[in-house]
Amino acid sequence: MISQLSWKIGGQQGEGVESTDRIFSTALNRLGYYLYGYRHFSSRIKGGHTNNKIRISTAPIRAISDDLDILVAFDQESIDLNAKELRPGGVIVADAKFSPTVPEGVDARLFAVPITAMAEELGTSLMKNMVASGASWALLGLPLEVFNKAVEEEFGRKGPAIVEKNVEAVRRGAEFVLEQAGGPLEEFRLEAADGKMKLFMIGNEAMGLGSLAAGCRLMSAYPITPASEIMEYLIKKLPKFGGTVVQTEDEIAAVTMAIGANYAGVRTMTASAGPGLSLMMEAIGLAGMTETPLVIIDTQRGGPSTGLPTKQEQSDINALIYGTHGEIPKVVIAPSTIEECFYDMIEAFNVAETYQVPVIVATDLQLSLGKQSCEPLDYERIVIERGKLAREELPPLEQHTLFKRYEFAEDGISPRVLPGAKNGIHHVTGVEHDQEGRPSESAVNRKKMMDKRLGKLSGLRVANAIKADAPHAEPELLIVAMGSTGGTIDEARGRLSGDGVATNHVTVRQLHPFPSELLAPHMKSAKKVVVLENNATGQLANLIKLNIGGHDKIENVLKYDGTPFLPSEIVKACKELR
CATH class of the missing domain: 3.40.50.920 (Rossmann fold)
Incomplete structure (x- = not known):
């Protein structure tokens, strides 16, 4: 028996590769295995080669494997592109429809299964993903009832008839391949897992959950790969807590809306990728100048321009730190695990409000979209810190004076007040200003204000910097x-x-x-x-x-x-x- 195994499914985008991976990994998670996934997909809605690779282990893992044990292929292209990863003696489960062949020099055992034909016999070729799943699951010698439970969860909302047909598709695929192979493959039989179902999510979901736990109640954003899943997650979750997601017309509107909402006192965030971050730069400067809390997620992807929108890269570092014109205080945090994606979002909101600065949380495509097992989250660690936000009645203002929103405080962090608070009236402007927010071009004031803003972060270190x-x-x-x-x-x-x-x-x-x-x-x-x-x-x-x-x-x-x-x-x- 083996302690870990690597499984991949490939085909054309839009023909069920993603749902197959999702159900397959959900069933493995039910058995208690640790999982780490990687998605290779095209930057189009349908068509183009895509594959999903899952590493399965009885112990924690945080990396994709060098090699591959089992490849499930819906077309010859998937074999040609991925068979080189197969270890000697690996297995290919392929649709007999395209008369699959093993490339020269690849030592692999081929099982040609009438995947499409079986699905069509059940009424639709769409169920070929379940036939393929059943075949590869059976080769591992894993219990079909666990897989069928995952199928029920996936298709239950469509009614019992659909569930029954998909379960039958799984059974047919399993029976066919077991007859061909003479039973489960002993060399691929996994050791038993601990049986404890673990959290299993992508980084985007963890950041969405972390934002929710941090008290975020509004997300303003424009869809972009690989950040869109954060929006999709919060669209479902925020309304349950009195919040909402607003899809704006572009990233400029998204970030300025977030600035306005944060100024009004609502914890608000936005999320994007490199091209969207570029559009936000002027507004990030506005948040720095007005000392308004702002949280942004940047999910890095291949650039420049449209670049490789569905591929891994870490090339936004210079833009994150130096992208804005002028000089403002800002914080850039880069989580490295699913757990950190959750906890760092809570810290990002706390730092943004405590220091009244923009905070950017930078991930990369693999962390954002790679689905993996996650240790239980400790909700007792959640602490909300809102900094110098006035909560009590403010003292009366002297005649002809305003609230000193940008007061030269000793620690550089001025008192903050929400709009409408009695005795809290002040100016807010993107031009240089005095302590009350009135525009000022005084050289003396300019230097003092710059020193105040830039000195706020002196010595700041986030948890585990x-x-x-x-x-x-x-x-x-x-x-x-x-x-x-x-x-x-x-x-x-x-x-x-x-x-x-x-x-x-x-x-x-x-x-x-x-x-x-x-x-x-x-x-x-x-x-x-x-x-x-x-x-x-x-x-x-x-x-x-x-x-x-x-x-x-x-x-x-x-x-x-x-x-x-x-x-x-x-x-x-x-x-x-x-």
Whole structure:
């Protein structure tokens, strides 16, 4: 028996690949397995090759695997593109309709199943995904009743007749392939899981849930890949808590609406990707100048321009930090796990209101859309902090004076008041202003206001600004990264350790203001620093050089072909850099 296995399904977009993956993984989650998924999909509604890969394990995992055990193919293209990943002795379950063949040089066992024909016998070719699922599930020797329960959950709203037909499709696929194979494949029989169903979600859902838990009651946004699932999640959830989602006409409207709602006292957020973030830049400057709390999620994807909207990249780092004109205080946080996606959203809202600044939460496509098992969330950790928001009656104003909304407070953070509060009237403007908000071009006032705003974040460190796994006092290599790469790096480090290479690992979670004093000691103790990132210009490495130095130690490992790092790629790169 084996402790982990990798399964992939491929076909044309729009023919059921996504729903097959969803039901298959839901059933595995019911059995208590740990799962980690990766979606490869085209930037179109229908057509174009797509595949979903799931790694299944009896222990926690946070990376896709180098190889593949079972490939389910709805067309020959899926075999041609993905069969190279199959390990020797791997399995292909393919639709007999297209007379599948195994590419030359691939050591795999082919099961040609009349997937489409069986589905059509039941009334519609749409059920071919259930035939295929039943076939691959049966080869693993897993109980069909668990899979059928997942089918009932997926199609139950369509009525018992539809559920019954899909269950029958699963049965036919299972029986056919078992007859061909002579029973379940013993080499692919998984060890039993712990039986505990785990949270199983994508990063976008975790951030949506985190926003809800943080007290967010309005999301204003425009749909864009890979951020749209946040909207879709909150459209269903926010109304249950007295909130709503507003789909705006564009990202400029989305961010300005969020600024207005936050000014009025409602915790509000928006979410987008690189192109949308570009459109928001002027408004982010407005939030900085008016010292209005603002939370933005940026789900990084392949750029520039439309680029690769459905592919992995981490190339917005410079834009996140330096994109706005002029100089304002802002915070950029980069979660690296599903759990962090949840907790970081709560911290983002608290930091935004405490310091009255824009806070950007930056993920990447793999973390945003890769579905994976998640440890139980601790709701006792949720604390709401609203900063210097006036809650009691304000003292009367002197004649001809206004509320000092932008007062030169000792800590740089001025008192904040909601519109309509008695004795709280003040000006709000995007031009430079005095303590009452009145426009001012005084050189003395300008310098004091700039110093006040920019000094607010002095010493700010979010929870776990860096996340270090540093077992070695003087490692041969220190691997530094951000976002979704953490689990892949840790898996690679296990292999490197077996080959006698001592490594430490730091994930940078606070990109701005940069936590130099936390990272510098780790860099100092290492012989070499490997900065690993999904972009072409080494943006994270350059950020480290700017804030810490270490040019002579730093080596770049870059991948910018639209796909995530594999453990084997990191192992190879690190060995070459020793």
